[in-house]
Amino acid sequence: MEFPGEAAGARDASTSPGSPRGTQDQQEDTPRAGQRAARATPHGGTDESSGNPTPLTVVTAALADAFLTAERWAAKELTALGYVVLGVERAAVRHAVTAALEAYPRPPVDAPRQLAAVLALAPGLVRLHRIRSARKPITVLVRRVTAVRARPETASPLLVDTLPELARALDLTVGRLLWLADTRAWNRRSAPSSPLHHYRHEWITRPGRAPRLLEKPMDMLRRTQRTILDELLTMLPVHDAAHGFVAGRSVVTGAAAHTGQQVVVTADLTTFFASVSAPTVYGVFRQAGFAEPLAHVLTGICTHRVPVHVLSAMPAGGSPEERHALRQALAGAHLPQGAPTSPALANTSLRHLDARLSGWAGAVDAVYTRYADDLTFSGGDRLAARPDAFLRGVDRIVQEQGHRLNPAKTRVRRQGVRQSVTGVVVNERTSPGRREVDRLHAILHNAAVHGPASQNRAGHPEFRAHLLGRIGWVEQVNPGRARRLREEFARIVW
Structure with a gap:
């Protein structure tokens, strides 16, 4: 995997205490460099x-x-x-x-x-x-040969100096750690039947849209990623505007910020996880205090290049431009949709985007929140007067941060019509929309009949907890309907 510490021109560059004036973290992937920590x-x-x-x-x-x-x-x-x-x-x-x-x-x-x-x-x-x-x-x-040292930026037990120490902290041998990291992307061209692959892949078709790829890590890699999540990533700061995959926040807390506003503007990021590239993830680990060799290995563990045979099996759907962009993103090292580390890394890597969009919203006295790839803005007269101009600024900021908006999912909803934020109606108070409750009931029923994996189309790493959270949200305003949802949930075989 050959990538710099930060892509040239990125606005949210990560630098170490000794970074050169006016430059960003750079990384070269050479065999000598990859061995430096192990033989320091x-x-x-x-x-x-x-x-x-x-x-x-x-x-x-x-x-x-x-x-x-x-x-x-x-x-x-x-x-x-x-x-x-x-x-x-x-x-x-x-x-x-x-x-x-x-x-x-x-x-x-x-x-x-x-x-x-x-x-x-x-x-x-x-x-x-x-x-x-x-x-x-x-x-x-x-x-x-110099011995590199970590910077004590977090209290994580994973923040160590050398590769052998990191392997011990993750309960792996150095060989297994490097095999899981696959920083040279050897597995990308392995045969489909090769036992060396670290992921299972499943294409999800979507009528009229580009398909979605679920990338599910095998057991050893998943356990390692879970350790990285629990013992490191949960300690890293996220922006106050982020409400998805954050402890103590949810679709309800995100929607509550937009209750009773004159206008609500919603937008959607395309190929959310796939758009977070290895250089960005590498920057997260460098900012967390890891020296170059270890940040490089951790990036390999938490990112993935989709094998050629999987990309060639992409089902129909979407425009040629959408399909090309998706294929390019998946072919490069990116956050896999289905890995337990991906949501937390996405939130951390988007802190600068969240800060810029929050500032852009504040300039017109508006409020901004983000739930995963769903962006929401709401405000009064100043936002209502020129929502199109406001959205052009949002689009510019999003592109400068390496992402793209999906124009087909952008909405401007004024008072007098149903204002919905991530399925929550916010006109006067937060409440689950009937359509959203019906959709949840259908998901629970299908999960009971066909298995939960068939319904986890968004690749939630903790799908069971996600469904229970959505049922609890309905329970706040409609206990009777929630009781029926819990009965359906009890039929699911996990």
């Missing part, structure tokens, strides 16, 4: 190289590792370490030291690959390496 040695340890000519990326990786062992982040110390790695290569070391000190205000102790990537872009070093390759190549003589 105390500062000052060495790994002898053969002295053969090496590519620039290997040269800069060796220099980055050496620089991060420096007692002081200063030119004299970095130059001396550069000579240890390359020999007396004055020009090459000078270019590398200058690039490092210009880019970083302080040493990026948890980001050796980011530092190596910055050095590999230094114009003087690039030019010198190209010229020298034809006659006397620059070679790595000694490799000093």
Whole structure:
């Protein structure tokens, strides 16, 4: 899996304490980098190289590792370490030291690959390496391996320094951890019958719309993801506007914010989970305090590339543009719809989008909430006067954050018509709409007849708890109808 720490141009970039001025987290996926945490040695340890000519990326990786062992982040110390790695290569070391000190205000102790990537872009070093390759190549003589450290951003027991420690925390061997992470995407082209696949896939057809793909993790991966959710992701902050998949919040709390408003505007994000890419997820783990190698592995565990044979079996439905966009999103590393970690990671990764949309709504004295992929805005005269212009701004912000709106599901509802937010009527007070209750009854009946998996079309990781929550919501306003729903629920075989 090859991805940067944050996509170029992202507005919500994640940076480490030692990030270069004006840059974002970058990550290169190389075998040497992937092994760094597992074979890290105390500062000052060495790994002898053969002295053969090496590519620039290997040269800069060796220099980055050496620089991060420096007692002081200063030119004299970095130059001396550069000579240890390359020999007396004055020009090459000078270019590398200058690039490092210009880019970083302080040493990026948890980001050796980011530092190596910055050095590999230094114009003087690039030019010198190209010229020298034809006659006397620059070679790595000694490799000093740096031990990267986590930053204590959370109290999670998973926030450790090395790959073996992370494997122990997840009750796995290092080999199994790397196999589950599959950071090189080997399984993407495995045969359909291969026992190495980590996911089961199920296409859900939708009349007139692009199909939806459920990606259900196998037992070992699911247990690992559940541990990551319980011992890390639940500790990460989400925006106050997020009401889906957040403890203590629900469709009711989200809808209650829009009760009795003059106008209610609703919109929908397309391919919600698939649009959250690996670079964004990597940024979440970096912000949580993980050093590069561990953030890379955790990203692999929590994202998925859909195998080629599954994409080729996509059923009919949707426009050519929708199908192409869905196929592209699923082919890349993304949050799988069906993994227990995906809702929490989506909420955390969308904090910046939520903040921008909340600010955009506040500019016209409106209120904003989000339940998963459902966006809702409500307000008075200022929003009611120009809802179309307001929605154009919403669309612009959403696109800048890497997502897209579904125009077919955008609605503007004024007073005098039924105002509904995620199935909750909010004209005067929150109450479940009759259509919503009928739909819930149908889901429960079909789940009892055909099994709960057949009705979990949204890929809720805790579908049983989700249904009980919806029944409890009906119970608040219609105990008699809720009693019949509970009887139907009792017939489901879990």
